[in-house]
Amino acid sequence: MRRSSLATRLFLSATAWVVVILLITGVILSSVYRDATERAFDRRLNLYLRTLVAEVATPDEPPDRQFQSLGEPLFELPLSGWYWQITRTDTEKDDVRASRSLWDKKLPKLEDHGAELSAAGIRQGYVEGPEGQTLRMVERPVDLGADGKFLVDVAGDASEIFDETRNFDYYLGGTFGALSIVLVLTTIFQVRFGLAPLKRISDAIADIRSGRAERLEGEFPVEIAPLARETNALIDANREIVERARTHVGNLAHAIKTPLSVIVNEAASHSSDPFAEKVLEQADVMRDQVAHHLERARIAARVTIVGTVTEVGPVVDALRRTMEKIHRDRDVAIEVSAASNVMFRGERQDLEEMVGNLVDNACKWAASRVFIEVLPNGATEPGAAPMLRILVDDDGRGLSEQERAQVSRRGQRLDESKPGSGLGLSIVTDLAGLYGGSLTLGHAPIGGLRAELLLPAA
Structure with missing residues (x-):
């Protein structure tokens, strides 16, 4: 499998980080917005709850006009999703007063769903409503002493919270999607043009290896210029080393061949001597060995030259x-x-x-x-x-x-x-x-x- 280029790796890395950061940011913003919407909804429920508690504590109105000050028409509309309920808890008989919207149904108790009283003496949470819808509900126990003990509940349709949050998520997703595209395009631009000098150096080195150029030429950014200078210095040093090696090989060849020639000439003048014949034989072997290894040294020095074609x-x-x-x-x-x-x-x-x-x-x-x-x-x-x-x-x-x-x-x-x-x-x-x-x-x-x-x- 081919290795990916530096530009590709940088692009993929930057894109991955952009996606991860946007996802984390989106989750955090969605959670914050949901909490804010839920708190606003709770403030509305608590307003109704305080009004009902005040009506219970000061029952000055006639029974037919009591609890008419809430000002919310949805409490009058049957099964609208907005309900209130007041239950007397200090008597055995079922003494319950409720909004018309509740019809003949009853609200469940938050206490039965495991909700705990807060520091303000209120329970709040989600329950299932009469029509199966999810309700956001607040509940407060009220102790009036001799006048009795009551449990006051107010519930609203939680679909408002969910719809608001879902709409926000849609807008947030669209905005972040557009932002992701812009960031990816910006990253592509930065990677392509930011690494362009390195691509130029790579192409120039390929030209040097193929013999089309001898050095890195042209202007480079300040960050890349030292690399270009050091590369040119390395090429020059390589050529100098090769030239010195050639010179040493030539000097060695002359230094060895001359003594060998003297030995051969002296041995040839005593051709009848068996010892001289042996010297001639071994001198020929030495000459072949010297020629072979000097040729290898000359070749090894020459093949290190960069850019010869x-x-x-x-x-x-x-x-x-x-x-x-x-x-x-x-x-x-x-x-x-x-x-x-x-x-x-x-x-x-x-x-x-x-x-x-x-x-x-x-x-x-x-x-x-x-x-x-x-x-x-x-x-x-x-x-x-x-x-x-x-x-x-x-x-x-x-x-x-x-x-x-x-x-x-x-x-x-x-x-x-x-x-x-x-x-x-x-x-x-x-x-x-x-x-x-x-x-x-x-x-x-x-x-x-x-x-x-x-x-x-x-």
Whole structure:
């Protein structure tokens, strides 16, 4: 699975936080508004309750006009959801007076529903009404001494609270939805344009790796400019290290080859001496070893250079013409099939050395034909760099598996009659490995040996 980009992760993180914060804020605001609506409703009920308590405590009005001062028409409308009820509790008989709206029903007692008396001597809570609706109810016990004990209840339809809260939630949800869209768009804008300089640096580094540029150029924001400067300084330091390594490798080559030449010359002047023959033999081995390891050091220093790219087609065509001249006496036909615009991520002379060794080896062993094919190979696996393939086939006798394993080892030769030191395929293998590629030997469709070179592409 591919990793998400920094911009995507920042956007998702910011969006998630926005959604979480808005949800928490919405829940808090909805709860606060519900409490406020409930308190306002309770104040209205308490006003009616105090009026009823005053009527009970001072029954100056005639019974037919008592409790007419509430001023709420809903108390007169049957089963309207607004009710009051006064129950005498110090007698055994059922002495209840109620609003006309209650009709022949009765209100339940809050005490039976577990409601506790508050500091003001009032109970309040939700109960089920006569018609099954939910009522918000306040209840107060009144002790008039010799005049009796009463329980005064006032209830109102709680749908007013629920409707108000639900409408507020709708408006709140719409407002927060619009706000979420605005915040998400703002976040997208900030992430896209805020990270644009980093995208420019990423593209510039890709150009450097592909050889289209040598340094990070252009103006960058103050926060990003130090990164660009340090990256350019790192590239310059890398080039200086590579140049010093090349210089040291050259100096070492001269320092070692000169004493070896003296040893060889002195031994050659005593060719009849068995000891001198042994010295010559070991000096040749030392010379091959020195050449091999110096070449590896030179290559390792060179492949660290950033941004070197070589087009493969022209290199292969030039090698074809050179090899045709070198092997003119063998009358070997060299054919080339190269895809256009295939680029090798490395130096031209290294590509010439690898392909040249393979083509030269094929020409030595071919009967009459050598075929070279250059193919883009794409990425070998997700997230990996693209590769290219160079196939070199000949129509010679080919090699068995054991022989292919033998010739891949440094200095191993199957036929001493053929010119060479036996280091060619070993150098190709080492050089390809330093570039992150590989060399594979197999059977060619035209009958002989196939050498398949896999290299990084640009």
